[in-house]
Amino acid sequence: MSTNENLSRIIEAVIKIDAGLLDTTIDDALQAGLDPLMIVNEGVTVGLRQVGDLFAEEEIFLPELVQAGRLVSKAVENLTSAFSEEKTIAKKGTFLIATVKGDVHDIGKNLVSLIMAASGYDVVDLGTDVSTDDIVEKITELNPQLLGLSSLLSTTMPAQREVIQTLIEAGVRDHLHVIVGGAPVTQAWAQEIGADGYAENASQAVLEADLLMKQMTA
Amino acid sequence: MSISLGIDTGGTYTDAVLFDHASNSVLSSAKALTTRYDLFSGISNAITTVCNQNKTAFRGNEITLVSLSTTLATNAVTEGYGSKVCLILIGYNKKMMDKYGFQKKLETDDIVHISGGHTLKGDEIAPLDEEAVRKVILAKYKEVEAFAISGYFGTRNPAHEKRAGELAEKLTDLPVTCGHELTTRLNSIQRAVTVTLNARLIPFLHNLIADVERTLVEYDIDAPLMVVRGDGSMVNSEWAARHPIETIISGPAASAVGAAHLTGYQDALVVDVGGTTTDIAFIDKGRPRLNTEGAFIGGRRTLVEAVDVHTVGRGGDSHVDFSRDKKLTIGPKRVVPLSLLGVDHPEILKTLRRQRAADIWEYGMSQFLVSGRSLNNRIGNEESAVLEAIKVAPMPLQAKINDRDGFFRMAAMQRLESRGLILRSGFTPTDALNVLGIIQKWNVEAARSGAEILAAYVGMSVTVFCNLVIQRVEEELLLAILEKVIDSPDHQPPKAKQDLAFYLSEWLKSDAETRELGCTLTLRRPIITIGAPVKSYMKPVAKNLNTNLIIPEHAEVANAVGAVCGGIVQRRKVIIGAIDGAREYRAHLPDGVHDFLDLEEAVSYVHRTMSLYMKALAEKAGAEKVVVQMKRLDHTGRFVAGSNETIFLDTELVFTAAGRPAC
Numbered sequence: 001m002s003t004n005e006n007l008s009r010i011i012e013a014v015i016k017i018d019a020g021l022l023d024t025t026i027d028d029a030l031q032a033g034l035d036p037l038m039i040v041n042e043g044v045t046v047g048l049r050q051v052g053d054l055f056a057e058e059e060i061f062l063p064e065l066v067q068a069g070r071l072v073s074k075a076v077e078n079l080t081s082a083f084s085e086e087k088t089i090a091k092k093g094t095f096l097i098a099t100v101k102g103d104v105h106d107i108g109k110n111l112v113s114l115i116m117a118a119s120g121y122d123v124v125d126l127g128t129d130v131s132t133d134d135i136v137e138k139i140t141e142l143n144p145q146l147l148g149l150s151s152l153l154s155t156t157m158p159a160q161r162e163v164i165q166t167l168i169e170a171g172v173r174d175h176l177h178v179i180v181g182g183a184p185v186t187q188a189w190a191q192e193i194g195a196d197g198y199a200e201n202a203s204q205a206v207l208e209a210d211l212l213m214k215q216m217t218a
Numbered sequence: 219m220s221i222s223l224g225i226d227t228g229g230t231y232t233d234a235v236l237f238d239h240a241s242n243s244v245l246s247s248a249k250a251l252t253t254r255y256d257l258f259s260g261i262s263n264a265i266t267t268v269c270n271q272n273k274t275a276f277r278g279n280e281i282t283l284v285s286l287s288t289t290l291a292t293n294a295v296t297e298g299y300g301s302k303v304c305l306i307l308i309g310y311n312k313k314m315m316d317k318y319g320f321q322k323k324l325e326t327d328d329i330v331h332i333s334g335g336h337t338l339k340g341d342e343i344a345p346l347d348e349e350a351v352r353k354v355i356l357a358k359y360k361e362v363e364a365f366a367i368s369g370y371f372g373t374r375n376p377a378h379e380k381r382a383g384e385l386a387e388k389l390t391d392l393p394v395t396c397g398h399e400l401t402t403r404l405n406s407i408q409r410a411v412t413v414t415l416n417a418r419l420i421p422f423l424h425n426l427i428a429d430v431e432r433t434l435v436e437y438d439i440d441a442p443l444m445v446v447r448g449d450g451s452m453v454n455s456e457w458a459a460r461h462p463i464e465t466i467i468s469g470p471a472a473s474a475v476g477a478a479h480l481t482g483y484q485d486a487l488v489v490d491v492g493g494t495t496t497d498i499a500f501i502d503k504g505r506p507r508l509n510t511e512g513a514f515i516g517g518r519r520t521l522v523e524a525v526d527v528h529t530v531g532r533g534g535d536s537h538v539d540f541s542r543d544k545k546l547t548i549g550p551k552r553v554v555p556l557s558l559l560g561v562d563h564p565e566i567l568k569t570l571r572r573q574r575a576a577d578i579w580e581y582g583m584s585q586f587l588v589s590g591r592s593l594n595n596r597i598g599n600e601e602s603a604v605l606e607a608i609k610v611a612p613m614p615l616q617a618k619i620n621d622r623d624g625f626f627r628m629a630a631m632q633r634l635e636s637r638g639l640i641l642r643s644g645f646t647p648t649d650a651l652n653v654l655g656i657i658q659k660w661n662v663e664a665a666r667s668g669a670e671i672l673a674a675y676v677g678m679s680v681t682v683f684c685n686l687v688i689q690r691v692e693e694e695l696l697l698a699i700l701e702k703v704i705d706s707p708d709h710q711p712p713k714a715k716q717d718l719a720f721y722l723s724e725w726l727k728s729d730a731e732t733r734e735l736g737c738t739l740t741l742r743r744p745i746i747t748i749g750a751p752v753k754s755y756m757k758p759v760a761k762n763l764n765t766n767l768i769i770p771e772h773a774e775v776a777n778a779v780g781a782v783c784g785g786i787v788q789r790r791k792v793i794i795g796a797i798d799g800a801r802e803y804r805a806h807l808p809d810g811v812h813d814f815l816d817l818e819e820a821v822s823y824v825h826r827t828m829s830l831y832m833k834a835l836a837e838k839a840g841a842e843k844v845v846v847q848m849k850r851l852d853h854t855g856r857f858v859a860g861s862n863e864t865i866f867l868d869t870e871l872v873f874t875a876a877g878r879p880a881c
Binding site: 186189 | 311313314315317318320338370371404405406407408796799800853854855856863865867
C-alpha cells in the first residue's frame with residue numbers, strides 16, 4: 001500500500017468517526033514505515049478538518065464533531081507518546097484561548113481548543129468570562145505565539161477590542177497573533193478592532209493559525 | 219519687507235537662504251559644509267555667507283523670522299548619544315517587561331518603577347505612590363541631567379504623570395518630560411523610549427539654540443528663532459528646547475515643504491538627492507504625508523509624528539567602488555569626491571596618475587584618507603600613526619594597506635573612520651558628472667584621473683564607465699521610488715512589496731521591444747526633485763514612470779526655503795469611549811477624564827474645550843492667527859454579516875491648530 005493510500009484510509013476513518021478503524025489504519029501505516037509525524041499532520045488532522053467542514057455545512061451535528069475531536073486527540077496523544085522517547089513531535093506553537101469578560105459561552109471555544117490541540121498546537125484554555133488582566137498575566141507567563149478570543153454576545157464583543165488595545169499599551173501586540181471568533185463576529189469586525197485573523201469555525205481557526213504562524217517565521 | 223532667514227543642516231551641507239514672502243522669491247542663498255560634530259560652526263558659516271552676500275539689499279533688522287531645521291536630534295538618536303536621564307515608570311508591568319526584554323530597549327539604565335497607573339478606560343489601577351516619587355527625585359537629581367516620566371495608559375489619563383512631573387519640577391531645576399506631552403498614542407514601551415530620548419536631547423538642542431541666537435544678535439537680527447519639526451511645521455525655540463525629539467527627520471520634512479512651496483504643487487512626490495542620501499516623500503494637499511506608525515529612526519520606533527520618508531543611502535557623494543567579483547557598487551558609504559579633494563590638494567593628481575600608470579590593480583587605488591573632525595580623546599598607537607600621516611596631505615589608501623603591516627593599519631583606519639576622525643575620499647557620481655562634462659565643478663582633472671584608474675580595472679573606456687555610474691544611480695533611485703509608491707498589498711509581508719518593486723525595475727531596465735508582454739508604469743503625481751545636481755539622474759527616472767519632472771528654481775536650497783514655509787501646526791487626538799456597558803461616555807482630555815450621558819454632549823464639550831486648548835497650544839509654539847479644525851471619526855463595529863446593527867467602539871476627534879509665526 002502506498003503512503004497516500006495509507007493516509008487516505010486514516011482520513012476516511014476519522015470522517016466515519018470509527019475508533020476501531022482508526023486504530024487499525026494507524027497500525028497499518030506504522031507497519032508500512034510511515035513517520036508518526038506524517039500520520040498526525042497529513043492523516044488524522046486532515047480528517048478532523050474535513051469533519052469540521054462537514055459540521056460547518058450542517059452535514060453532521062455537534063456531538064459527532066466533539067466525538068471526532070476526542071478520537072483524534074487520543075490518536076495524536078498515542079502517536080506522540082509512543083515516540084516521545086526517541087523523538088518528540090515539535091509543537092507548532094502555543095495557542096492561548098479565552099472567552100472574554102462578561103461572556104460565559106464555551107461550546108465554540110472548546111471546539112477550537114480541541115481541534116487546535118489535535119492539529120499540533122500547545123493549547124492553553126483559560127475558560128470563560130476571563131478578564132483582560134488575567135489574559136495579560138497568562139501571556140506574560142507563557143509568551144504564546146497565538147491568542148484566540150471568543151465572544152458569543154454582541155455586548156461582549158467590545159471586550160475583544162479592549163484586550164487588543166491593552167496588548168498594544170503593554171508593548172506586546174507585535175509579539176503574538178490575535179484570532180477572534182464567535183457567532184456574531186465577522187471579518188470586518190476583526191479588521192476594525194485590529195485583530196490578525198478571524199475564524200468562522202473551528203477548522204478555519206486551524207487554517208488561519210497555520211497561515212499566521214507561517215507569516216511569523218517568514 | 220518681510221524677509222525670513224531659513225537654515226537647514228543636512229548630512230553634507232548646511233544651507234541658508236534669505237526668502238522674501240511678499241514676492242515669494244529667494245533673495246540670496248549660501249552653502250557651507252556641515253560640521254557634523256559641531257553643528258553650530260557650519261550654521262554660523264552659512265549665516266555669515268548669506269548675510270554678507272546681500273549686505274546692500276537689506277539690513278539685519280528687516281529679517282522678521284529665522285527658522286532652523288537641524289539634524290542634531292536625528293544624529294543623536296542614530297548614534298546613541300545624549301545626557302544622563304532617570305526614567306520614572308508609573309504602573310508598568312515589570313514582570314512582563316522582564317519577560318519580553320523591554321528594559322533593554324529603554325535607552326537608559328536608570329529606570330525606576332513606581333506604583334500607580336491607569337486602565338484603558340482611564341481608571342486608576344493603584345494610587346500614585348507620591349512618597350516614592352519624591353524619594354526617587356531627591357536621590358537621583360544630583361547624578362542625572364533630566365527626568366523622563368511615563369505612566370501606564372498615561373495617554374488615557376495623564377493625572378499620575380502630571381503629578382510626578384510637578385514634583386520633579388518643584389524639587390529640582392532639571393528638565394522634565396512626560397509621555398502625554400509628546401503623544402496621544404497607546405504603547406507604553408514606545409512612549410517610554412520616546413520620552414527618554416526627548417529628555418536626553420534637551421541640553422543639546424538647548425545649547426545649539428543658544429549658540430544660534432548669539433550669532434543672530436551679532437548680525438543685528440532681532441527676529442524670533444523657530445525650529446522645524448519632523449512634520450515640516452515650525453515651533454518657537456522655547457518649545458523646541460522642551461520637545462527636541464519632535465525635530466527628528468526635520469530635514470526631509472523641510473525639503474518636502476520647500477519643494478511644494480517653490481513649485482506650488484499640492485500633490486507630488488518629492489525626491490531630494492543629497493550628498494549622502496536620497497529622501498523620498500509624498501506631498502498631499504501641500505503638506506508632507508506623515509508616518510502613521512510614528513517615526514522609525516536608528517532602529518527604534520518612536521511615537522513622534524514625522525514625515526513618512528523613505529531614505530536610501532545613495533547620493534552625489536556615494537562611493538563608487540567594485541565588489542570582489544568586479545561588480546560596480548554605489549554607496550551607501552559617503553566619501554569626499556575626488557574633484558572636491560583636488561581643490562585644496564592638487565597634489566593628489568600626481569598620485570592618481572602614478573597609480574594609473576602602474577600595470578597592476580591593488581585595492582585602495584584612487585582612494586585617499588583625509589583628516590576629519592578634531593580629536594579630543596585618547597587613541598591607540600596605530601591610530602595615532604595614521605592621524606599623524608594625514609595631517610598635512612591626503613594619504614593614498616593603496617600605499618598604506620598593501621604592505622606588511624597593512625592589515626593592522628586597515629583596522630586602525632576603519633576605527634578612525636567610524637568615529638569620524640578621518641574621512642575617505644574616492645570616486646563618486648558627482649565626479650562622473652564632472653568627467654562627462656554635465657557639470658563643471660571643482661578639480662575636473664582629479665575626477666578624470668580617478669575615472670581612468672577604475673575604468674581600466676574593468677576594461678572600459680572612461681566615458682562608458684562614467685555613463686554606467688550615472689545609469690546605476692538612476693536605477694537605484696528608480697527602485698527606491700518604486701518601493702515607496704507601490705501600495706502595500708493587504709496581508710502581504712513587506713518583502714512582497716520589495717520584490718514587486720525589484721521585478722518592475724528590472725523589467726523597465728530591459729529593452730521593452732524585446733519583450734512579448736509590454737509594461738508601462740504611470741506615476742499619478744508629478745515628481746519634484748531638489749538637491750544638486752539632480753537633473754541628470756532624475757530625468758530618465760521620470761520618463762520611466764511616465765510623469766512630469768519638476769525642478770524648481772533654487773532647487774539646491776529648497777530645504778532651507780522649506781524651513782521658513784512650514785507654518786505652525788499642532789495636532790492632538792481626543793478619544794471618547796464607552797463605559798459602564800455603553801450607558802455612559804468618557805472623554806479622555808489633556809486635563810483628565812470627563813463622563814457624559816450622551817455622545818453628542820460629549821463631542822460638543824470636547825470641541826469647546828479643545829478649541830481653546832489648541833489655540834493656546836499653537837500660540838505657545840509661537841503662532842498667531844490660529845485656526846482650529848476638528849475631524850471626527852466614529853468607530854463602530856458591525857456584527858452578523860448583512861445586518862445593519864452596529865456597536866459603538868469609540869469616537870476619535872482629531873484637532874489641528876494652524877497659524878503663522880508671530881513676528
